[in-house]
Amino acid sequence: MRMYDIIAKKRDGRELTKEEIDFFIKGYVSGSIPDYQVSALLMAIYIKGLNKRETADLTISMANSGDMVDLSAIPGIKVDKHSTGGVGDTTTLITAPLVAACGVPVVKMSGRGLGHTGGTIDKLEAIPGFNVNLSIDHFTSIVNRIGLAVMSQTQNLVPADKLLYALRDVTATVESMPLIASSIMSKKIAAGADAIVLDVKAGSGAFMQNIDDAFMLAKEMVDIGNSVGRKTTAIVTDMNQPLGLAVGNALEVREAVDVLKGRVTGRLRDVSVLLAAYMLYTAGKCGTVDEARRLAENALISGQGARKLKEMIRAQGGDERIVEDTSLLPQPRKIIPFKADREGYISTIKTQEIGISAQLLGAGRTTKEDSIDPAVGIVMNKQLGDYVNKGDTIAEFYVNEEGRLAEALDIFHGAVSITSEKPERKPLVYGVVTSDKIERWQ
The missing domain is CATH 3.90.1170.30 (Pyrimidine nucleoside phosphorylase-like, C-terminal domain)
Structure with missing residues (x-):
């Protein structure tokens, strides 16, 4: 098998086999296939696209390029949540405790922020003493004990994505739907969760500024997740203004605490409760989304979510007192x-x-x-x-x-x-994408 032939095949718009995709990913990660040939293939994919089967095969090949996290030691269906990036988007610090408080284990591997979007790991590190650098065994033991943990991605999680993204960034091939979808989903699959809820942002602060494009990306990722046995749902939400009022790490932690303590309402609270509901529903905890929403609301109103956040902070070495006194944050x-x-x-x-x-x-x-x-x-x-x-x-x-x-x-x-004129009100949620339908709410 030659990389030259794979490039020519996709250049001509023909379908790549699983074996050809595996050959390309393994060769690039090992260093036997040079950047210039991978650049040519990326451009061919950018122009000619990939079908659903090719995209799924690419995602799995990328996921298998490094560590595949085994979470079988955690009983039950484990759920993960991922946002495609935004500003003032602190939902993980709210949804994860709410879902765990309702009895569904939350397993979250997160990245750091780069550019205008914030990273969950940076926010958690604003909490004095909070440790995000956990071994898989330690991570698993915390989830088994309290129902959730959030850790930084391991160095060898999907190395193919790190290499490909760096190359896409300098070869004008970032804005390719199948390449974006496989990049995101390869990390989610490698991280080991059984159920995945995606928060796909649309608007001026999102990667997908066009709503139709956001739905296309959501559908692409949901199809990938479900095709490999991970029950996957996507919510398309608005990012034409910061989701919360706070933009900055300790400030966003403070706002998340305020939401969980019932002191703050508004967009951040509403999206967080909705995502928590879909996490519970997708994990099979509830038979309907309405039932799941009531469960999530109750966990928030009763204070169970705030108590679960305190448990997580304590378990990961942080100063749990910040939940009662946010002035202890930087x-x-x-x-x-x-x-x-x-x-x-x-x-x-x-x-x-x-x-x-x-x-x-x-x-x-x-x-x-x-x-x-x-x-x-x-x-x-x-x-x-x-x-x-x-x-x-x-x-x-x-x-x-x-x-x-x-x-x-x-x-x-x-x-x-x-x-002088009041603008038209934008919806907070545009719709939901599941394995069998695209449901537009607005």
């Missing part, structure tokens, strides 16, 4: 208000730019080697459609180092539009 040196320069309605929030502003303050990375300041970020005081008077505080900037503050403020200013 604090900034100063808080600077961003005020409205006119009156009117907030008609646009360019969510990606909000994330970039927080990144410039130190809340995110430009490269994977950058360090993060857990205390800094932005807290939104206003949302889309809110009316503001001149001088009202739209947001607060939590700041330690002021070197790039002016740039962050300038980007934020360009990201928020104030007009």
